[in-house]
Amino acid sequence: MKSTLSLLALGCAASALATAATAQDKTLTISVYSFAQDEYTEALYEPFEEMCGCDVVVETGNSVERMAKIEANAADPVIDMAVISTQDALSLAEKDLLAPIDSSKLSNFDKLYDSAKDPNGDGMAVGYTYYASSIVYRSDLVEIDSWGDLLGDELAGQVALPNITGTQGPLTLMMLGKAMGETEDYGQVISTIGEHSDDIVTFYSRSSELVQLMNQQEVIAAPVGKFAWGSFKDAGLPFAWATPEEGQAGGMNVMVMTKDNGNEELAYEFMDYWLSTEVQTKIAEMLVDSPANKEVEVSEEIADNLTYGADVINSLNIMPASEIVENREAWVEQWNAEVIR
Known part of the structure; x- marks a missing residue:
């Protein structure tokens, strides 16, 4: 009996360790701008972690710092997904540091304004905010x-x-x-x-x-x-x-995925969640980001504080x-x- 119990205990311990290891392995590391992180945590990071049973590791910094980190770790990426400007996305793409975006893995892709679907015309980025x-x-x-x-x-x-x-x-x-x-x-x-x-x-x-x-x-x-x-x-x-x-x-900020990061499926899941009408509406109502999802509807008061709607977007001077x-x-x-x- 003692031997059987010991084997059961060992089996349970091994199962627990395997479960813990799986949870630990399911980690997405993202690189983002440093502003409004409390709001992003509430509207995006924590709900996504709860939904996917994963951990989101958030790294912040200015554009130069974050691009340098992606480039320095090109052989073994430490960042899975990043949000950056269109010009920074193009620069990283020209250095062969990004993976193409497979829009078929984004269920919310067709909800975006057309100009957000492939902002640089190279298939390497998708817009999430104007x-x-x-x-x-x-x-x-x-x-x-x-x-x-x-x-x-x-x-x-x-x-x-x-x-x-x-x-x-x-x-x-x-x-x-x-x-x-x-x-x-x-x-x-x-x-x-x-x-x-x-x-x-x-x-x-x-x-x-x-x-x-x-x-x-x-x-x-x-x-x-x-x-x-x-x-x-x-x-x-x-x-x-x-x-x-x-x-x-x-301008527009875009989502990109680093080349050969090995965590592509979780990155797509996170990107798709961010582009959803629900999340884009929450973030817009917090006055953090203006939506690229054209289904988002907000009050006139909130719209006045955002870059909201086709008429406004089309009036911008964009380099x-x-x-x-x-x-x-x-x-x-x-x-x-x-x-x-």
Whole structure:
């Protein structure tokens, strides 16, 4: 009897260990932007973990840091899936670091706006959110009518601009160029920023960094993506979203999957869940992301705080990802020489 019980105990222990090992193995590692992580945890990460019986490991950072990590670990990926800008997705794809997206494994794919289905035309990314980019400012202290106001005397010493290496950097170049009448030579725009560099409080890399500076009233105006607007809207200070005469810039953030990560099925499951009407609605109602799922319906009040609907999306000034990728190295070199110095 003792021998039989021992064998049963050993069998149960082995089964428990196997179950634990299986659960431990079912882990998805994602790379995301650092903002709104509490909201993502509530609306996306924890519900998905409960649904799939898996663990979601979340890594955050700015675009440069996260792309560098993917590239450094290309031979043995440590990131399964990432959300990045269209230009960063194109850059990673050109380095053969991404896996093609099999849309047949995404049940919510057909619910997306057409422009989100294959934003770069290479089958390597799928859009999950659109964003407008404009200028957030203190409406009690200044009035913003043009992107050119960012370099004006009234804002000297009180403005922040995005670093050229971040998502907002090229968009700000484009819109400043429109204000200056420089719609093709962005090198001249960089030179002009360089001439005003002493008037810029900082060149920020993370929207969370900008939120802190503006809450501390060290900065009263700065370009920012609409996806970060909720952090300002709820801050208790009179922040406003500018409607400059040149219009708003815009773009799309996309989902990508690293090549040969070995965790593709779980990554597809997570991507599909994120693109669902339910999750995209939750995240939109939290004022975190504007939906790429065209079935999402929100109140007029919420829509006013998002990049929402075909009419708004079609009005955005969008710089092609290929233009950014082709020119980024030269822009960064000139930026370091003339702006950062």
